[in-house]
Amino acid sequence: MSFPPSNLSQFHNDVFRDTELGQLCGTKQLFRDRYLVLRMLGRGGFGVTFLARDLRLPAKPFCVIKQLCPRVSEAKALETARRRFQREAKTLAALGSHSQIPCLLDYFVVGEDFYLVQEYIRGATLARLVRRQGCQSEVIVKRILRETLLLLDYVHQQGVIHRDVKPQNIILAQDRRLVLIDFGAVKQELMQIDNSSKGVTTHFVGTVGFAPPEQFALRPVYASDIYALGVTCLYLLTGKAPLDFKSDRATGELKWQDRIELSRPFARILEKILKPSLAERYQSVQEVLRDLERMSPQNDLNQCMNAQVTPRKTPQDSPTPPRSEKARLAEAIRDWNKRHNQERLIHSSN
Template identity: 40%
Template structure:
């Protein structure tokens, strides 16, 4: 089916192969390639259509946005037209990001403005919320997905200004969250941030300074925080704020428990005063990464020298009748083909010299194996030439490591002895971790990572195809 884009057409539905509308005679295609199939939304300033790109062999789906304001006030029309043009400019300026729809075309035809962009097949978080309130793990994942996107657009001096569940789509093919509708986005410069302008955004999710027309980068973080508590409670944000006391009361409406650590992150996102709120997505990412993750993270107990030795000695202990107690944990870690099996041990009636000899033998054998194994190679930026592993030291400071993915790659992050992340990170994402003492970064394709250590300038982690490990410590 084809759908006529003439707003006044009384019978807009046409045959799939139609070149002009059978009722009003308007050309059906845009630029002889984009054909609207059916309308999927309408707002105060325009209409949105599902469409196909017939100039391509597979005829992929896309979205056509038509500027068609309902208001006739001259000032409103001017503002609406500027917002429509701004969305095209912002999408073009931001370029390609896997979590922002790609701009395909911006054009004018038959006295109407049109914007054509990538079709994101999936449900909005507003639609998902109808299935029930979100859990802590879902909110953590949301923040981990979207904070790097905000970091990306803020680095391009763009403020989204309309973050809410309806503008976040979970892409069906990979379950990744995509941030849509940059129509309200504003280009920010050092002086522009200080000027009072038009209030744009959805009132329930809008930061106080944005209501006054003074949106800043952290205004997006505020809106993201409000989005989170709305998803956690299924309550209108207006009902989650006590105007009498001047404070958020979202915890009173939770249907699932939330840890104190995540609660503190949300509270800081929701601060009314910008000087108490997170000033950047990076700082929020750092706090979120340092917080323990439910159902994922495991506490790491300190080990004594005897326990460290014992980790390598399951079979010899059995032979010597050294009785192991109940195992504490067994973990398999990929990357450098490691594994560890931790056990508390009780040694029965053996003389100290005999036990020491037996315990030392495997250590000696492991040292020999390490000596003859192939050494790792590191890039000049991070490596110590005489060492098989690189160690970067930041005396007396917390350790913060930020990575930007320029391509897909397997990454493992261990923070203060605890595995925080292991898996494949997509191109375009930025993640930040903070530790008290040490961060171990492993990558299966070092050339795909750009790394910053304690806010130093970004550096390429290594060569493409190189497997690399670096220890950052204080």
Template identity: 40%
Template sequence: MSHHINGTVLQARYQIVQSLGAGVFGQTYIAVDIDYPENAKCVIKQLKVNSGHSSYLDYLRLRFLTETETLKHLGRHKQIPQLITCFEENERFYLVQEFIEGHALTAELPINQKWGRMWSEHEVVQFLKDVLEILEFVHSQGFIHCDVKPENLIRRNADGKLVLIDFGSIQPIDFNIDAEIPISRIPTTSLGYIPPEQFIGQTKPNSDIYSLGIIAIQALTGTAPLQLKIDPYSNEIIWRSENTPVNDYLAAVLSRMIRYNFQDRFQSASDVLRVLRQIVWEAQPQPIINSQNPVFSKTTVDGHNLPQNSVFGKSSPLLTGLKVGLTVNSLFLGLGAYSLVNTPPSNSEAETLYKASKEYQKGDLQEAIALAKSIPSHSDVYPEAQATIGEWQEQWQMAVEQYLIAEQAMNEGRWSDVILAVPEVPDILYWQSKTGKLVQQAQANIETQTQALLAKAYEKAEIKDFSAALECLRQIPQESSAGAIVQKKLAEYSQKRQIRAKYFLHKAYAKASSSDFNTAIKFLQKIPKDTQVYAQAQIRLNEYTQKQRLQEEAENIAILKNVSAPQSKNSFVPSNSDMRKMNLQPENYLQEVNIKQ
């Protein structure tokens, strides 16, 4: 369904008013129930259908009806949206759920260690208890959420309680919990919160506990999941430092919630709750009163308060134009004011210096100097004119040099260097105009290059070649207007590259456990050098290579023994099988074995 669905009425009752976007397993919309005068809002989720074959649809229909009964039961919990109804229309399957008025937990979390307020230990514990009680109920019903993240926790306006949304309702009905999840189907917002086992089809109830622990650490430290460091040998997340404001007890609980191996974690939400309830606070934490804005740390420039993230010193063509205009106006107005405060005999000399300045800005240095030198030595303006001539000559030389640098960079296709040269050009309108044209051309070339590299990066990511995709993104100049997109994709592809490396390592383990060392080695050789599991993969690569060689030697010896086995004493005429063995020529086979060794 596309964005054109807005206004469409389903089941002659639910009118779509807004699209909330596509998830991994379906499309979500906000609708109004036109049967009620209040036009109460609801959420409609259209589940994906991967095939239009009649037998597949019959199977899907059966699974759909079965799982909606589960969702109805889950909706009885006061912190889970109620399932209002479900229906099929035009061979498409829809769920209608309660709409929760509120905001996502994302709005409450610190963006990083400088933006937003870190949560106190008390707040983190209360948050954990609140969500764990929901998960305890969900797990008790034999259901796993599989996508616990800040976006799926809504702070309800009515009572301030957290509500857990987006359950299996956004999964396709034919979703197999034992199947591997392709990385390309995982939304960017879920990366970092999904535990390792979920990528290889071994999702457990404590997979949700891992996700919840990551959110708690983000709230406590201000570190986003994708920014957390990982021990390359144990694969455990390193989240605590000596400056982290957390006591040892809570730190131990959080660390156990996010253990790499699900068998080392808390096995149930009830276990975590039981431990958290034993925490006794020595004193009720007092709210921290911050005189500064919790989101914006301000600084003062020329008497004006500005957000700390304001960017200075990086010129764009537009800022360059403004800078030139202000410079010329300041010069002209300044000289005009100078002429007003001077004595009448000096008015003509001030006017001459003003004209010289205009010629200088227009690009005629020699005429400007000639006019300035024409001012008599007895004039009050003379000292300033002489000083101005020297300043002009110095700035002109600098402008010429910077323009030539920018021009050479342009000719050599170094677009970023063209832009970097602009701030160094003195405030001379003539040279600013010339370099401004170079900047416009360079900027256009950068955008063309950016689009080509982005398209190539998307193409490589589509086939899961994240190393090549990252290489394309790193070639995009920082001056590109797509900087925000590039940074986002760099983080996304870097994480997916790490995940894919771990996926290859797990596949190698699986193949090696069945003595298929050849395939295991191939998986290990796919792991990029700068990934977190590379060192571990190299250790396994050496181990499996040695085991593969021993395995081959054992097989060769077994074959050789079968070839050279003595004939039966009671057999006077060789059988057909014996003749085949004789034709193998054992002495030649021995030579071949020795050569391989």
């Protein structure tokens, strides 16, 4: 069991002191009489994420609990935030039926904090793989690009913009799937609420360097995810963060061509993906995929990826139908939670 280490920075100490999940971390006390909180996985400007185990299920599986803090206290603003959170959580639940998106197991509001409980994906992020192995070859990066584009195509067809595509949010799972995590849709909706007299404010959701200009202007589109994926490819090829590249003062384009030796066809595709001007960039995933199909045959990512991630055989490794087993499990868990909460209300009223 993981305990908060004694040499934490003040930044992390605040999490363990000021959040309920942090206070429970490393103890035997359960969150909501169900979840054993093990350790913190990460913290952003809008919330914190912990690894936990669901002790009510027979296998006591690992799960991820995300605590989102919209920082509102007025009753009207809080009610608006609650409605938006529930609406976007339902969208995430629908997306989670895809085998390459973590399944949403539960969502709820406790006081002024909002929680998502999601499937835990065993594997390594692309950022970690680069730190371990170094820069990746053009062959591997083209395969990662293509497979992530196919996944984004599904997301975009559901009317969702991810808003935060980056190496830290793409996991190479132990069964060799590329899994897309940490959607910004819920954050976007909740960050538009504050306690001002108008009740609405605007905040940027995304990561500096990966987000294109229109996203900074608070007008993200599907092509914004394509740009961020292009910057992710640069990171995979060079090991350099986007802010490490110089940029053209007139156009804002990153100057990366002298850092990488690429085939001319792939370089042209990457150049178009990375156009700061929305009008010059690829407008849809399908446009990029068509150009990729013209330039190279398709190879299995499992054959060309040099990541040493040991596969773990599970029932989920087998081909899944459109409605996967984990989706059915998540629905069963949500139904069980609903019935359990209703029973608790009945007992408390008696």
